[in-house]
Every structure is written in C-alpha cells, then in structure tokens.
Amino acid sequence: xxxxxxxxxxxxxxxxxxxxxxxxxxxxxxxxxxxxxxxxxxxxxxxxxxxxxxxxxxxxxxxxxxxxxxxxxxxxxxxxxxxxxxxxxxxxxxxxxxxxxxxxxxxxxxxxxxxxxxxxxxxxxxxxxxxxxxxxxxxxxxxxxxxxxxxxxxxxxxxxxxxxxxxxxxxxxxxxxxxxxxxxxxxxxxxxxxxxxxxxxxxxxxxxxxxxxxxxxxxxxxxxxxxxxxxxxxxxxxxxxxxxxxxxxxxxxxxxxxxxxxxxxxxxxxxxxxxxxxxxxxxxxxxxxxxxxxxxxxxxxxxxxxxxxxxxxxxxxxxxxxxxxxxxxxxxxxxxxxxxxxxxxxxxxxxxxxxxxxxxxxxxxxxxxxxxxxxxxxxxxxxxxxxxxxxxxxxxxxxxxxxxxxxxxxxxxxxxxxxxxxxxxxxxxxxxxxxxxxxxxxxxxxxxxxxxxxxxxxxxxxxxxxxxxxxxxxxxxxxxxxxxxxxxxxxxxxxxxxxxxxxxxxxxxxxxxxxxxxxxxxxxxxxxxxxxxxxxxxxxxxxxxxxxxxxxxxxxxxxxxxxxxxxxxxxxxxxxxxxxxxxxxxxxxxxxxxx
Amino acid sequence: xxxxxxxxxxxxxxxxxxxxxxxxxxxxxxxxxxxxxxxxxxxxxxxxxxxxxxxxxxxxxxxxxxxxxxxxx
Numbered sequence: 001x002x003x004x005x006x007x008x009x010x011x012x013x014x015x016x017x018x019x020x021x022x023x024x025x026x027x028x029x030x031x032x033x034x035x036x037x038x039x040x041x042x043x044x045x046x047x048x049x050x051x052x053x054x055x056x057x058x059x060x061x062x063x064x065x066x067x068x069x070x071x072x073x074x075x076x077x078x079x080x081x082x083x084x085x086x087x088x089x090x091x092x093x094x095x096x097x098x099x100x101x102x103x104x105x106x107x108x109x110x111x112x113x114x115x116x117x118x119x120x121x122x123x124x125x126x127x128x129x130x131x132x133x134x135x136x137x138x139x140x141x142x143x144x145x146x147x148x149x150x151x152x153x154x155x156x157x158x159x160x161x162x163x164x165x166x167x168x169x170x171x172x173x174x175x176x177x178x179x180x181x182x183x184x185x186x187x188x189x190x191x192x193x194x195x196x197x198x199x200x201x202x203x204x205x206x207x208x209x210x211x212x213x214x215x216x217x218x219x220x221x222x223x224x225x226x227x228x229x230x231x232x233x234x235x236x237x238x239x240x241x242x243x244x245x246x247x248x249x250x251x252x253x254x255x256x257x258x259x260x261x262x263x264x265x266x267x268x269x270x271x272x273x274x275x276x277x278x279x280x281x282x283x284x285x286x287x288x289x290x291x292x293x294x295x296x297x298x299x300x301x302x303x304x305x306x307x308x309x310x311x312x313x314x315x316x317x318x319x320x321x322x323x324x325x326x327x328x329x330x331x332x333x334x335x336x337x338x339x340x341x342x343x344x345x346x347x348x349x350x351x352x353x354x355x356x357x358x359x360x361x362x363x364x365x366x367x368x369x370x371x372x373x374x375x376x377x378x379x380x381x382x383x384x385x386x387x388x389x390x391x392x393x394x395x396x397x398x399x400x401x402x403x404x405x406x407x408x409x410x411x412x413x414x415x416x417x418x419x420x421x422x423x424x425x426x427x428x429x430x431x432x433x434x435x436x437x438x439x440x441x442x443x444x445x446x447x448x449x450x451x452x453x454x455x456x457x458x459x460x461x462x463x464x465x466x467x468x469x470x471x472x473x474x475x476x477x478x479x480x481x482x483x484x485x486x487x488x489x490x491x492x493x494x495x496x497x498x499x500x501x502x503x504x505x506x507x508x509x510x511x512x513x514x515x516x517x518x519x520x521x522x523x524x525x526x527x528x529x530x531x532x533x534x535x536x537x538x539x540x541x542x543x544x545x546x547x548x549x550x551x552x553x554x555x556x557x558x559x560x561x562x563x564x565x566x567x568x569x570x571x572x573x574x575x576x577x578x579x580x581x582x583x584x585x586x587x588x589x590x591x592x593x594x595x
Numbered sequence: 596x597x598x599x600x601x602x603x604x605x606x607x608x609x610x611x612x613x614x615x616x617x618x619x620x621x622x623x624x625x626x627x628x629x630x631x632x633x634x635x636x637x638x639x640x641x642x643x644x645x646x647x648x649x650x651x652x653x654x655x656x657x658x659x660x661x662x663x664x665x666x667x668x
Contacts, residue, residue: 015639016607041631045610203650204634214638 003358004367004382006375010053011222011382015214019045023052030085030232031059033078033132035068037092039210043217043224050225054384056232065209066095072128084134086228088185089125092211093165094144096121100164101144107159111167118171125182133462137185137227138176140169145205146196181461183231190223229384235448236365236386238317238339239281240330242348243292243299246369247275247311252298261373262308270373275310277380282315286386287337289318291329291346296321326353327360338511340450340547345383422516422587426483429518430591431525434475436468441489442477445508450547452519453508454540454554459494472497476526480513487512491522495530495538502530504540514550517585523558524582525590531577540573596644596666601659604643608636621658633657640666 006012010021030051034040044060051058063071063078068089071077079087099105099113125138143161147154155162169188176182191199199216212220244251248271249261261268282288288311292299299321303313313319318336320329326348334341342363348354349369358366367379380386432438443461450456459467467473476493479486490510495502504526509519530538540555542548556562559580560573584590598616606614609627622628628636637653644666648656656662 015635015642016604019607019610039631039634042635201638203653204638207650207653208630208634210631210634214635214642217635217638 003354004365004379006370006378009382010050012378015046015218018049018218021049021053023049024055026052026057027055028232029057029059030228031061031083032228033061033063033084033087033134034090035063035071035087035128036090037066037068037095038090038205039065039208040090042208042210043212043221046218046221047224050221051228054225054229054233056229058228068124072124072131077131079128079132082132082134084132085232086134087128087132087136088224088228089121089128089136089138090185091121091139091141092144093141093168096141100141100168101161105159105164110159110164114164114168114171117168118175121172122175122182126180129181129462134181135231135461136182137224137231138172138182139185139187140172141165142187142191142199143196145202146200183227185224185227187220187223190219194219226384233384234342236286236345236383237343238287238289238333238337238345239278240289240291240333240344240346241278242350242353242369243290243294243302243321245349246347247271247290248302248306248309249373252302253294257298257301257306260302260306262302262306264308267373268308270376272308272310274376277377279310279315281386287317287339288315289320289333289337290316291320291326291333293323293326294321327357330357330361330364338451338514345386419587422585424483425516425587427516427518427588428481428591429521429525429588430479430481431522432477432479433529434468435477438477438489439464439468442475442492445489445492445510446506449508449510450545451511451550452514453545453548454504454542454551455506456508456543456545456548457506459506467494474502474529476522476529478518478522478525480518491518493522493526495526497533497535500534500536502535502538504538507540517588519554520558521584521588521590524580524584525592527575527577527580528582531582535577537574537576540575542571542573544569596663598659598663600643601662604639605636608632608639616659618660618663619658 008021010018010023013021040062047060048058061078061081068091071079094101096117097113099110100117105113121138125136129136143165147161154160157163165188172184176184194215199213199219200211201213201216204213205211241247244253244260249267250259252260262271263269264272278288290299296319299319300313302309303311303316318333320326320333322329330341330344330346334344340363341361345365345367346354346357347367347369348357351368354366354368357364365383367383369376370379435442439461443459443464446457446459446464464475467475474495474497476491476495477489478491479489480491481487487510490513492506492508493504494506495504507523509522527538540560542551542555544552555571555573558575560575563572563574566572598618602614602616605616605625605628606612609625609632611627614625614627616625622633633653633656637648637656640656640662641647652665656665
C-alpha cells in the first residue's frame with residue numbers, strides 16, 4: 001500500500017473498522033517478545049493489524065504478567081526461545097513507585113527515586129537485549145492515573161505527579177547511552193497528544209490490570225507499531241514535493257507570486273505550517289526535493305522572494321521544475337542524489353500524479369495532499385517511514401553534506417583532468433581500526449548502505465560490538481574531510497583473521513563519497529595494515545543485489561583474482577598482499593589512528 | 596439492542612465470523628469469550644450504546660440475556 005490518503009486510512013479507523021480492514025501483503029515476518037507489567041492481551045488484535053498495515057506480519061509472544069524481572073533473569077525464560085526481531089518492555093508507574101504516582105512527595109526524594117528506578121529499568125532493558133539478542137523498546141512512564149487530586153499542583157509543584165513523571169523519564173534518557181540496543185518507546189507523548197482521560201480506564205485497570213480505554217488501546221497499538229516499524233523497515237530518506245496546492249495554495253503560474261495562498265491566516269497558514277514541519281524533518285536528516293510542472297523561474301521566485309515562504313532554495317537537494325513527466329523527473333532525482341527509489345516519499349495533490357507514480361514505482365511511498373488544507377499535517381501521523389529511532393549527529397550533518405555535494409559536482413565540470421579535481425578537493429582520510437566510539441554509526445551504515453556495499457550483510461549493533469571486541473576480527477572504518485566539509489564516518493570493512501589469512505566480509509561506503517577514489521585507498525590501507533600483522537593472503541566476495549551494481553568490478557580493478565565458480569550473483573576473490581599495488585593516491589592525505 | 600446487532604459486535608470483538616448466539620449464550624459457552632475479551636466487549640458496547648457502565652455492571656454482563664436486559668432499559 002504505497003498510496004497514502006486520508007480517506008479510509010487505517011491510522012484513523014476506530015476499533016471494529018480497523019479490525020475489519022484489509023492489510024497489504026507483508027514485506028516481512030517478525031517475532032516480538034513482550035515483557036509487561038500489565039495486561040496487553042486486549043490490544044494485540046489492534047497491534048497485529050497496525051503492524052500489518054505497516055507491511056509486517058508480527059507474532060507477539062507475551063511474558064508472564066508483571067514478571068519482567070523474572071523473564072529477564074530467571075534460569076528458564078521464554079526469551080531464550082528466539083530468534084526475536086524486537087523486545088517490548090512495558091512498565092507501569094503504579095507498579096514501580098507510589099512516591100512518583102502523584103502523592104506530592106518531597107522533591108529530593110522524588111528525584112532520587114526517579115534515578116534509581118531509571119537505572120534499574122535500563123539495566124533490565126540491556127539484559128533483555130542481550131538475552132533475546134534483539135533490540136529492546138523500553139516504554140517510558142505515564143502518570144499512574146488521570147490527575148484527580150490537587151490537579152493544579154501536579155504540574156505547578158516541583159514534586160507533583162507531572163514533574164515526577166518528567167523527572168523519571170528524563171532519568172531514563174540519561175541512563176541510556178543513546179547508542180546501544182535499547183530504545184525509548186515514548187508513551188508519554190502519546191498521552192500528551194490524546195489526554196490521560198481518553199487513554200486511561202480506571203475500571204479496566206482495577207478489574208483486569210488493563211490500563212487502557214478503547215481509544216487508549218488503539219493509540220497504544222499505533223504507537224507501538226510505529227516504533228517497531230521504524231526499526232524493522234528500511235527507512236525513507238528523501239521527500240519529493242509538488243509545489244502548487246502542496247507547498248502553497250493556488251497555482252503560481254496563474255495566480256502570480258502575490259496571489260498564492262501562503263501566510264499566517266487560514267488557509268495559507270496550513271501550507272506555511274506544512275513547510276515548517278518539512279524543515280524540521282530536513283533538520284532530522286531527510287532530504288527535500290521539488291518535482292513540479294511549472295516554469296522554473298516561477299518556482300524560484302516563490303522560494304527566493306515570497307515573504308511567507310519557509311523553505312528556501314538551499315533547503316532542496318534537487319529541483320525539477322519543468323514540464324517533463326514526474327516519473328522521469330523522480331528517476332533523475334534518484335540518480336543525482338544516488339538514492340534508491342524505495343527510500344523516496346512523493347507528496348502531491350493530484351489524483352493523476354499520485355496514481356501514475358504509484359503504478360510506475362510501487363516502492364515509492366506516495367502521499368496525496370488532502371483537499372482541505374487544514375488536514376495536511378494529519379497525514380504525517382500516518383507515515384511510518386518518517387520516524388527515526390535515534391537521531392545521530394550524522395543524520396543532522398547529512399543535509400549539509402548533500403548540499404556540499406551539489407557544489408562538488410558543479411566544480412567537477414571546470415577541471416580538465418579528473419586528478420586535478422580530486423586534488424582540488426583537499427581530502428583528508430582518517431583511517432581507524434576497531435573504533436568503538438563510532439559503534440552506533442558503524443551499525444547504522446550496515447543497516448542503511450545499499451549502493452556501494454559489496455555483500456550487504458545487515459549486521460546489528462550487537463554483531464558490530466562482537467566484531468569490535470573479537471580478537472579474530474578487525475573492524476576498519478574511515479571518515480573523510482574535504483574543503484566543503486566533514487563527511488563523517490563513511491566507510492566500513494570487517495576482516496576475519498585466521499593465521500596468515502584474512503577474509504573481507506563486509507566492505508561498504510556511503511554514497512556521499514562515491515567517485516573520488518576513497519574506496520580504493522581505503523582498501524589499500526586495509527591491505528597494508530593486514531600485511532603489518534603478518535597476513536599473506538586476503539579473500540573477499542561480492543554478492544550482487546538490485547542496488548549494488550556500482551561495486552561489480554571493484555575487487556577486479558583493485559587487482560584481486562576472481563576465483564572459479566563465481567557467477568553474476570556471487571563472486572569470490574583472492575589476492576596475495578605481496579602482489580598487490582599498495583600505493584596510495586597523492587590527492588588524499590591519510591591520518592591514521594591505530595588502536 | 597437486537598440480538599443480531601450483539602452477535603455482529605461479538606463476532607468482531609471475538610474475531611470469529613461464524614459465531615452464532617442466542618438468549619441462552621453465556622461466557623462459558625463461547626470459547627473466545629474470556630475475561631480478557633470481555634473487557635473489549637464491554638468497551639465496544641459502551642461505544643455503540645453511548646453509555647458508561649459501572650464496574651458492578653461490567654461484572655454482571657456474563658450472558659447474552661444480561662447484556663440485552665440491561666441495554667433495553
């Protein structure tokens with residue numbers, strides 16, 4: 001289901017309609033372990049359905065009622081019956097602490113208690129992640145009940161329930177190191193959006209230990225499905241936007257620069273808020289592009305000179321304002337940005353364009369702007385591809401890097417010899433071995449890199465941590481700086497060592513730094529490092545995917561011998577380091593950080 | 596509320612499209628009707644009828660007859 005519209009959207013359907021709704025064919029099947037302090041059985045039909053609408057067929061296996069500690073630490077536990085794709089850890093304030101449940105305790109005691117619960121809770125999560133060998137989604141805490149007592153003081157006093165829960169949730173974040181295999185499942189913001197009284201049902205809690213109202217079950221199921229999908233599905237990366245009746249109301253070619261609807265009153269304010277949201281998403285690492293049937297000058301006039309325009313020219317990584325077919329335009333954007341179409345979201349108001357895009361490229365998530373502009377923002381609540389579990393500083397820097405890449409491509413045109421262009425880039429490569437401080441980024445690259453990826457092995461954070469610690473594995477990575485900026489950690493290779501032989505499994509590089517010889521210099525640095533450790537021969541392989549055509553001849557051009565038995569889908573390689581060309585290109589300066 | 600309406604609702608909540616009920620049906624005679632699905636049955640009944648039941652009422656709704664009797668009133 002790649003076309004997203006407000007009508008009949010599963011994210012808006014209530015209980016029975018949701019249960020009766022049809023889900024698309026699942027892209028994958030998963031098993032989820034649920035550690036819980038309360039009854040969640042009544043939510044499971046909704047939860048499975050919402051997962052289905054995300055394209056995931058999910059089996060939920062429940063731990064004992066209010067037995068989280070036992071399930072994590074007892075000698076026998078259902079957690080041992082993996083494999084698991086994720087673990088939910090659902091705690092409840094009323095079971096954890098009376099002090100924090102809103103009885104206006106003393107502030108120092110409240111903070112102390114919050115800290116101790118948070119530490120215990122995160123330790124449980126880490127132990128669960130290890131035992132289940134899967135990422136854990138740890139719910140943060142919501143007030144124990146709607147605030148009936150001293151309501152005015154609960155938020156107004158430092159020790160009131162609102163502040164107590166905030167203090168606890170803050171302590172949870174502090175206790176997580178933010179890079180591990182434990183993520184926060186944010187139920188607090190769910191309660192803020194929907195209200196404790198509409199989410200909570202006191203009767204059901206006391207009768208069945210099920211805290212949620214019918215509405216609460218629905219919003220809880222949606223929140224959980226969305227959090228899980230974020231981790232279980234490939235993330236979207238680029239949002240491609242139409243202009244007329246999407247970024248602004250009206251048609252700039254007909255209504256003129258001053259005639260379009262964009263401002264601080266209805267209806268222009270909704271388009272302006274839509275743009276502000278897009279800018280926030282851009283700051284979280286999404287790329288924005290324009291794909292519109294318009295004269296380029298008209299569009300640029302709005303971007304540059306409309307007083308209420310939020311998104312400026314520099315916020316867009318690619319612009320196609322022309323009269324071409326939008327399908328052709330989006331393909332050319334995909335090439336320019338070196339991003340696969342399955343990481344694209346396309347937003348347009350026209351039935352025709354949305355249908356056409358969906359038919360041409362079902363892998364693109366297509367979102368149709370609703371007729372009524374005051375509902376545009378609602379659509380964001382339904383797009384699972386828009387979430388991030390962790391925002392890394394890499395995500396935030398990525399936007400700048402793509403903008404810089406555009407400049408790089410432009411300056412490439414003005415050199416006669418490509419070597420002069422490379423030299424002009426002033427590249428510095430930081431070559432690192434077993435760099436544990438970048439562990440989150442290393443795992444992220446395994447999960448996201450598609451194009452320059454020789455084997456596309458999706459190692460988890462736990463896998464990466466094992467390789468980093470293992471004496472029989474070497475984890476190589478590099479970051480690259482050039483005169484336009486710091487690209488961050490962009491390359492990763494993992495070598496297994498046995499006697500005098502090494503085997504390169506993972507070898508990948510971010511598409512940000514393709515086509516500037518970084519990859520072959522990285523490989524040569526690895527061979528040099530291996531030679532220093534007494535390695536004589538290195539084997540490697542390439543496994544073809546739909547996306548890694550770029551890597552087809554990589555090992556061949558680096559002097560590796562292709563072994564018999566190789567075919568189009570899988571090739572084995574070998575090289576004797578003594579025979580290898582280990583010269584580094586003069587235009588990249590190397591800084592080496594040996595561990 | 597009519598018997599057929601209650602049957603539709605039960606079919607949806609209990610996720611069993613061939614469920615057939617009559618006035619003598621009780622929580623013990625329907626496999627899918629247990630204390631946990633009872634919770635959702637009550638919440639859906641509240642939704643459909645626009646009323647809110649007390650905890651005591653929730654506990655007495657253990658037969659089709661009891662539910663219909665109450666909702667008729």
